Amino acid sequence: MLGECHGHIFMDGRNYRQAAALYKNGICTEDLRAKLKAYHDAGVQFFRDGGDPYGASLAARRIAPEYGIDYRTPAFAIHRKGLYGGIVGRAFETVADFRALVQEAAEQKADFIKIMVSGIMDFNFYGKLSCPPLDRETIFEIIHIAHGEGFAVMAHANGEAVRDALEAGADSIEHGNYLPESCAQLFAQTGAFFCPTFSAVANLIPDSRFPREVTARIHSEHQAFVMQCARQGVRLVCGSDAGAYLVPHAQGIQDEAGYFAQLGISNVSLAQNESLLAVRFCRGGV
Numbered sequence: 376m377l378g379e380c381h382g383h384i385f386m387d388g389r390n391y392r393q394a395a396a397l398y399k400n401g402i403c404t405e406d407l408r409a410k411l412k413a414y415h416d417a418g419v420q421f422f423r424d425g426g427d428p429y430g431a432s433l434a435a436r437r438i439a440p441e442y443g444i445d446y447r448t449p450a451f452a453i454h455r456k457g458l459y460g461g462i463v464g465r466a467f468e469t470v471a472d473f474r475a476l477v478q479e480a481a482e483q484k485a486d487f488i489k490i491m492v493s494g495i496m497d498f499n500f501y502g503k504l505s506c507p508p509l510d511r512e513t514i515f516e517i518i519h520i521a522h523g524e525g526f527a528v529m530a531h532a533n534g535e536a537v538r539d540a541l542e543a544g545a546d547s548i549e550h551g552n553y554l555p556e557s558c559a560q561l562f563a564q565t566g567a568f569f570c571p572t573f574s575a576v577a578n579l580i581p582d583s584r585f586p587r588e589v590t591a592r593i594h595s596e597h598q599a600f601v602m603q604c605a606r607q608g609v610r611l612v613c614g615s616d617a618g619a620y621l622v623p624h625a626q627g628i629q630d631e632a633g634y635f636a637q638l639g640i641s642n643v644s645l646a647q648n649e650s651l652l653a654v655r656f657c658r659g660g661v
């Protein structure tokens with residue numbers, strides 16, 4: 376069984392506000408246990424969390440071994456104040472702040488650092504992201520700092536900023552929507568992992584919350600890009616963004632593997648890449 380290479384354990388796949396309310400005043404161990412049990416029952420043995428501001432993923436990592444799960448967490452994701460990322464982590468204003476957050480993540484024994492390079496997609500308007508990306512210089516600076524502390528870097532990025540993140544040495548790119556096919560070659564050259572999180576978009580297509588022509592178009596263009604990546608030998612991994620709207624825990628992996636299967640990409644190659652990712656996304660790993 377494949378692992379979940381991108382999930383948010385505190386989210387519930389339905390209502391972000393409700394999920395956040397459950398953790399705002401302390402960890403809900405019962406909720407964590409129910410989700411970890413669902414993963415265990417589905418045969419899942421690996422989980423890479425995308426971060427949260429409440430310490431939920433750190434708590435999940437402490438109890439995950441009881442469920443036979445190798446759980447990795449960045450503790451919290453790091454975003455620039457005023458840009459996207461507050462729902463999954465903490466903010467920095469200056470490079471010195473970023474350095475302090477990396478230090479804090481190290482004290483909490485984070486397995487890697489998660490950074491927010493760009494916004495999320497606005498599913499009401501094709502081509503629109505929720506905010507501007509980090510500038511190239513900052514992307515280079517913060518990835519360099521995280522690497523200097525022995526951390527791999529998981530980068531949430533869509534659009535042109537993906538190029539900057541790849542050139543700066545990001546170890547994995549998450550989502551990666553709105554990319555020209557030419558970007559696949561750069562992906563392959565850097566050896567970065569790519570977690571396209573199809574489910575976070577494709578599961579929205581039948582839903583009435585967003586215009587179908589927007590979600591369906593984003594998904595089909597993403598499929599074409601990922602196919603190009605597969606041809607170039609990019610290290611694709613299976614992560615569904617479990618916990619995001621309409622991406623239920625445990626079911627997300629099945630959905631994601633199904634979207635890969637539609638492109639002819641097998642679980643075998645995804646599992647191989649997952650093993651490599653597990654080695655890289657471990658502080659002190661390679």
Ligand SMILES: [Zn+2]
Nearest residue numbers: 381383425616
């Ligand atoms: Zn995520």
